[in-house]
Amino acid sequence: MKHLFLSLGIIGAVSLTACGKSEAPAPAPSPATSEAPAAAPAALPELRVAIDPTYEPFTFKTADGQPTGFDVDIAEAICTEIKHKCVYVEQVWDSMIPGLQAKKYDVIVSSMSITDERKQVVDFSDKYYNTPSRIVVKADTPFTDLSSLKGKKIGVLKGSTQEKYAMGELRPAGVNVVPYEAQDQVYLDIRSGRLDGTVADSVEVTGGFLSKPEGDGYGFVGPVLSDVKYYGYGVGVAMRKGEDQLREQINGAIKAIRANGVYETVSKKYFDFDVYGE
Amino acid sequence: MRWEVIALPQTLALYAEGLATTAWLLLSALAVGGILAVLMALALTSTVAPLRWVVGAFTYVIRGTPLLIQVYLIYYGVAQLEWIQARWDTVWPWTHFKDAFFCALLAFSLNTAGYTAELLAGSIRETAAGEIEAAHAMGMSRWQAMRRIVMPSAMRRTLPAYSNEVVMMLHSTSLASTVPGMLDITAAASRIYSDYYLPFEAYLFAAAIYLVITFMLVGVFRLAERRFMGHLAPRVH
Amino acid sequence: MTGYHASILQGALVTVGVSLAALVFAIFLGLLGAAAKLSGRRWLVGLATVYTTLIRGIPELVLMLLIFYGGTIGLNHLLEWAGSRRHVDINPFAAGVLTIGFIYGAYMTETFRGAILAIPRGQAEAAWAFGMGRLQTFLRITLPQMVRYALPGFTNNWLVLIKATALISLIGLQEMTYLAKQASAATREPFTFFLFAAALFLAYTSVSLWALRWLDRRYSLGVRRGHA
Numbered sequence: 001m002k003h004l005f006l007s008l009g010i011i012g013a014v015s016l017t018a019c020g021k022s023e024a025p026a027p028a029p030s031p032a033t034s035e036a037p038a039a040a041p042a043a044l045p046e047l048r049v050a051i052d053p054t055y056e057p058f059t060f061k062t063a064d065g066q067p068t069g070f071d072v073d074i075a076e077a078i079c080t081e082i083k084h085k086c087v088y089v090e091q092v093w094d095s096m097i098p099g100l101q102a103k104k105y106d107v108i109v110s111s112m113s114i115t116d117e118r119k120q121v122v123d124f125s126d127k128y129y130n131t132p133s134r135i136v137v138k139a140d141t142p143f144t145d146l147s148s149l150k151g152k153k154i155g156v157l158k159g160s161t162q163e164k165y166a167m168g169e170l171r172p173a174g175v176n177v178v179p180y181e182a183q184d185q186v187y188l189d190i191r192s193g194r195l196d197g198t199v200a201d202s203v204e205v206t207g208g209f210l211s212k213p214e215g216d217g218y219g220f221v222g223p224v225l226s227d228v229k230y231y232g233y234g235v236g237v238a239m240r241k242g243e244d245q246l247r248e249q250i251n252g253a254i255k256a257i258r259a260n261g262v263y264e265t266v267s268k269k270y271f272d273f274d275v276y277g278e
Numbered sequence: 279m280r281w282e283v284i285a286l287p288q289t290l291a292l293y294a295e296g297l298a299t300t301a302w303l304l305l306s307a308l309a310v311g312g313i314l315a316v317l318m319a320l321a322l323t324s325t326v327a328p329l330r331w332v333v334g335a336f337t338y339v340i341r342g343t344p345l346l347i348q349v350y351l352i353y354y355g356v357a358q359l360e361w362i363q364a365r366w367d368t369v370w371p372w373t374h375f376k377d378a379f380f381c382a383l384l385a386f387s388l389n390t391a392g393y394t395a396e397l398l399a400g401s402i403r404e405t406a407a408g409e410i411e412a413a414h415a416m417g418m419s420r421w422q423a424m425r426r427i428v429m430p431s432a433m434r435r436t437l438p439a440y441s442n443e444v445v446m447m448l449h450s451t452s453l454a455s456t457v458p459g460m461l462d463i464t465a466a467a468s469r470i471y472s473d474y475y476l477p478f479e480a481y482l483f484a485a486a487i488y489l490v491i492t493f494m495l496v497g498v499f500r501l502a503e504r505r506f507m508g509h510l511a512p513r514v515h
Numbered sequence: 516m517t518g519y520h521a522s523i524l525q526g527a528l529v530t531v532g533v534s535l536a537a538l539v540f541a542i543f544l545g546l547l548g549a550a551a552k553l554s555g556r557r558w559l560v561g562l563a564t565v566y567t568t569l570i571r572g573i574p575e576l577v578l579m580l581l582i583f584y585g586g587t588i589g590l591n592h593l594l595e596w597a598g599s600r601r602h603v604d605i606n607p608f609a610a611g612v613l614t615i616g617f618i619y620g621a622y623m624t625e626t627f628r629g630a631i632l633a634i635p636r637g638q639a640e641a642a643w644a645f646g647m648g649r650l651q652t653f654l655r656i657t658l659p660q661m662v663r664y665a666l667p668g669f670t671n672n673w674l675v676l677i678k679a680t681a682l683i684s685l686i687g688l689q690e691m692t693y694l695a696k697q698a699s700a701a702t703r704e705p706f707t708f709f710l711f712a713a714a715l716f717l718a719y720t721s722v723s724l725w726a727l728r729w730l731d732r733r734y735s736l737g738v739r740r741g742h743a
Contacts, residue, residue: 054700061697063518090687094472095584101475102587104604121475155458159472178459184700185354185458191703192357193366194376214703341674342720343713344681346692351713354705449574456685464577477584485573485581492572 047084048105049075052093054182057207057270058111070275073266074128074257075109078237081253092181094159097122100240107250108238111201113161115232123241125250127234128263130277132226133162136205137197139219146222150174152196155186162199165230170199184208190218199225203275234277283474284483296466297487300451303462306383308447311390318395319432320424323402333395340392345450348389353381353457378459386454390447397439401432434506441499445492452488463487519698520711526691527715533611533690534680538673540616545623552628563624570621576682578618583610583686611683619676626668631657633664663734670727674720681716691715 051072053061059071067088079086089105096108100122114124135149142148146169154170156163158179166177178195180186183204189195191214198205202220209215225231237250257263258276267275283289321333340348356362356375366372374380405428413423455465467484471477504511551563570578587605605613634657642652684693695712699705 054697056701060701065518065522065694090689092687094468098471098475098477098584098588102584103591104587180458181456182700188354188700188703188705189357189458192363194357339713339717342717344678344692344716346681346684347695347709347713347716350692350696350699350705351709354699355709356706358704358706445571449576452574452576453682455576464574464580467577468580471580471584477581477588481577481581481585485577488574488577489569489572 044083044085046087047079047082047107048087048089049079050089050091050096050099050105050108051075051110052096052182053090054093054184055111055204055208056184058201058204060208070129070266070270071109071111073269074263077257077262077266078109078250078253081256082249093157093183094181096159097238100238103240106239106243106246111204111235112238113232114234114236115161115230117164118232118238121241122238123243123247124236124238125247126254127236127277128254129275130234131201131203131275132224133165133199133231134202134205134220134225135197135199135222136210136218137221138217139221140217141221143221146170146173146175149196149221152176153178153194155180155189155195155198157183157186157200161231162201165225165227166199168230187214190214203271207270279479280474280476281479283470283476284479289470292461292466292469293463293483293487296461296463296484299454299460300448300462300491303379303382303386303451303454303460304448307386307390307451308444310383310387311394311447314387314391315394315398316429318391319398319402322395322399337392337396340389341396345385345389346453346456349382349385349453349457352385353378356381378457382454382457382460386447386450389450390443393443393446394436394440397436397443398432401436402428404435405431435510437499437503437507441496441503444495444499448488448491448495519694519702519708523691523694523698523708523711523715526689526694526712527719529608529688529690530677530680530716531719533608533615533683533688534677536612537615537619537676537680540612541619541623541672541676544616544620545627548620548624549627549631552624553631567621567624570618575614575618575679576685579610579614579682579686582614582617583607586610607683607686607688610686611680611688615676615679615683618679619672622672622675623669626665626672627661629668630661630665634660659734663731666727666731666734670724670731673723673727677720677723678716 051059051067053059053067053069055069055071057069059067059069062068067090072088075086075088089099091099091104091110093110096110096112097118099105100108108122112118112124114127118124135154137149137152137154149170151174153176154166155178156166158181160183163177163179166175171177180189183198183200186195186198186200187209190198190209197218198209200209202224210218237254239246239250257266263276318333318337321329322337324330362372362375366375409427409431410423413427418426451462452464454460454462455468461469463484467480470480474480548563548566551559554560583605590605638656638660639652642656647655680690681692684690684696687693691712695708699708702708
């Protein structure tokens with residue numbers, strides 16, 4: 001028994017160390033210092049990009065499981081500019097930043113707003129778009145101020161800027177705020193009647209809900225929401241603190257794609273207005 | 279490790295709320311599930327074949343599919359059905375399906391009923407033949423024998439296996455965190471994790487709470503076993 | 516629509532993979548644990564008891580979240596502290612296999628321990644009298660008989676393990692449940708897709724039950740059964 005024990009233990013220990021996946025350190029930012037010459041296309045260093053593919057039309061998946069959307073296309077454009085290969089990692093929204101800190105991926109390109117609160121734990125690139133949020137309920141709901149929504153059930157995405165707003169402004173006004181794991185699950189429950197509405201990015205809710213059959217009869221109420229305290233300064237690419245080289249590269253890439261028309265092409269694919277904002 | 283975050287009053291209040299939801303969900307699910315289980319166990323051991331088949335099929339499906347999918351089916355799936363949607367604003371009992379707690383309770387109750395029914399049915403089948411013969415010899419009808427001899431005996435003999443089932447149910451309540459709007463212990467821990475980025479502290483604290491409740495439950499069942507199954511314990515001279 | 520169904524079927528393959536990998540790990544831990552509990556040495560018995568008690572006292576979901584979120588950060592801190600520039604990423608598949616294997620190792624420990632204890636001691640003694648060594652005795656006498664006693668508990672543990680793999684969807688592994696959830700939210704048809712996933716799970720558990728029942732009959736040849 002003792003020998004069996006010992007041999008099993010040794011086999012186990014060896015196999016566990018063997019299968020601990022260790023990956024190369026975060027891809028060396030500038031091509032000059034990377035091991036693989038940037039010229040050889042097969043050896044492009046990888047950039048792991050986190051996405052939450054439940055956010056049509058910014059980040060979602062086609063029926064056969066391919067990530068697509070404005071965020072994904074911008075990420076591809078940035079990767080082409082900085083000569084990296086984008087590898088997409090799906091992540092639930094409220095564990096986006098913890099996952100980044102746990103080094104499960106290198107950047108987040110998933111409509112993450114640049115807020116002061118988030119800047120304390122991660123770094124952001126310059127913004128690549130900026131759209132306001134709105135409250136969405138049945139279009140014929142009378143609205144004078146926030147207390148008109150008293151008693152209504154409003155769904156929000158857990159960990160989002162809209163959730164902070166809802167908890168900070170709507171809940172004290174008597175609204176029943178319910179946090180959800182994913183924005184498309186909010187739409188599922190609005191459709192079935194469990195929720196009266198949501199607070200969401202105006203473009204996202206148009207593309208993901210209002211333009212679909214179940215969005216019939218729903219519309220924006222209330223003011224345009226862009227209070228910096230909750231919503232920040234636009235959407236940027238998030239990365240771990242201290243990755244200055246990577247940040248400069250990505251900022252350079254964003255400037256480049258705005259200058260050379262790639263941004264416009266991508267933007268026109270999804271929107272017929274200027275999504276960059278001011 | 280930043281344990282001071284856990285010690286904050288609002289954090290502790292969040293966990294307390296989670297604990298209250300968990301406890302309430304557990305007790306309600308066990309109560310409803312328990313009653314259903316007795317009825318289903320009777321069906322499983324009855325002489326009416328279609329009854330056996332229908333209930334047997336139900337327990338087969340419950341025991342063959344994950345609880346998580348059962349929860350999703352009841353919360354999201356039922357909501358999709360046009361027939362339910364048309365009625366759930368006005369017609370009772372369908373109004374309850376709008377409520378997250380009801381959906382979670384229903385899923386957990388059906389699940390525990392399925393497992394417990396099989397446990398109980400097994401114990402009923404294993405009742406000593408001599409006891410049943412004696413009951414019939416004394417003139418009891420099948421139903422009387424069931425009510426006065428077989429069922430009480432079967433319930434006692436199921437206690438050890440049932441204690442496992444209750445602990446499993448406690449652990450299963452952590453799945454309530456996947457239902458939007460339910461704040462159980464695990465959901466509270468997840469909230470602390472996503473607010474403060476402290477996975478270890480948040481989940482370790484939750485694990486400790488569950489461990490304590492488990493020990494309490496096991497202790498209660500040991501006492502119950504001694505009281506109700508004392509006649510089956512090995513003799514100590 | 517069929518695109519989504521196809522992806523769920525692919526997820527089914529992932530489910531099978533995770534469950535089998537976790538089973539191997541669980542059997543390994545179960546044998547180790549049972550050996551520890553039966554060894555008679557206080558510290559080994561204590562360690563194994565702490566293991567089984569902790570596992571049976573903490574929900575699988577919480578353990579999974581601890582290992583997945585906490586474990587990666589912890590491991591990376593450890594590596595940084597040790598001066599290494601590498602970083603380890605516990606992907607959801609590995610985290611799932613580790614957690615589930617770890618949890619069901621505890622349940623297997625109890626199953627195997629009970630099974631080994633059920634074998635009459637005289638068998639082992641007779642083997643020693645014949646001059647067989649400890650390892651030989653274990654492999655040729657104890658293990659084959661243990662299988663028969665362990666099968667009911669093993670079957671039960673295996674079935675519960677299969678269903679527990681659905682929980683790994685909550686840490687992002689793209690298995691059946693995860694893909695069904697995404698498909699259902701994107702198409703607004705949860706009933707369809709969750710029912711499909713449920714049916715696939717039922718198929719998997721049914722096949723397992725049938726296979727294990729066959730194994731049970733094969734290992735029980737020659738044994739007189741009481742009234743079942």
